[in-house]
């Protein structure tokens with residue numbers, strides 16, 4: 001297990017919560033922990049400097065022991081909506097994965113014991129790219145899940161959520177978006193992520209759901225996506241001379257479709273997990289509760305620093321109504337505005353995913 005955990009925090013922060021930071025996500029604020037280092041190098045990563053680049057920006061790295069990290073939570077002086085442990089990659093390797101399971105459990109324990117959640121059902125979210133899960137043995141994954149289950153049972157309350165952040169719904173997009181540093185370990189990002197998702201899903205089913213422990217959830221999500229009411233930036237994908245928002249079902253790889261179907265089926269057969277999902281997200285996908293516009297503007301702001309990112313944006317994005325992003329428009333003015341066709345396709349996306357029967361809602365983005 002990693003005894004020294006590597007995080008990144010805001011420079012010049014006077015907060016005594018280091019290495020934690022409070023984000024104004026959702027309506028309640030979120031306590032966010034960002035690890036350093038990742039096994040992917042996504043173009044659109046808004047945490048590039050600490051995930052895979054060695055640059056000095058507004059954040060600086062910090063090393064903390066697990067114990068210190070948890071103890072620092074005592075300085076939290078307000079309630080929060082949720083806690084999220086995220087990239088860099090929380091499940092980078094065996095050692096960090098073990099640490100993360102303990103960290104999540106300890107944080108849940110602390111939040112529950114000190115009544116620090118502004119929601120009735122406190123939740124800790126572990127957001128992972130799933131690459132370690134895809135490569136790890138079933139035993140290692142079971143060990144990871146069993147540790148989390150042990151905490152959930154001991155704490156007796158609250159929830160831990162595993163979010164697998166897919167980088168694309170087909171092989172080409174996933175590989176292009178999540179270009180790996182180490183191609184010997186990850187030469188097919190989507191296949192590795194799908195394998196990881198399936199293994200984790202199976203382990204959660206065996207170790208938790210089949211034993212009536214439903215406070216452990218798994219959601220497939222994506223690292224970016226449109227905000228439907230005010231799309232701002234719509235990532236598009238060109239297939240046979242047509243343009244679709246990324247993750248539009250017409251662009252899905254068959255195996256990815258299966259993941260989504262399995263997820264939907266599993267949810268509907270686990271009533272309390274399903275109800276919890278609906279209560280938490282309603283018609284919305286998880287990324288929407290995380291203010292995607294703010295998320296998007298994070299990496300857009302750095303577009304000129306990154307030639308690869310600029311090229312990706314030029315080839316893959318359209319910008320439409322985005323008043324809050326005007327500040328960045330001078331930098332990316334060459335990205336053309338959406339035409340009627342694209343707006344119509346966004347409309348279709350809304351119809352398919354937001355106005356469908358609740359049974360077919362799923363947080364795939």
Ligand code: SF4
Pocket residue numbers: 038039040041042044045046047048051052087088089129178223
């Ligand atoms: S997996 Fe996440 S943290 Fe890692 S490079 Fe991609 S977006 Fe960044």
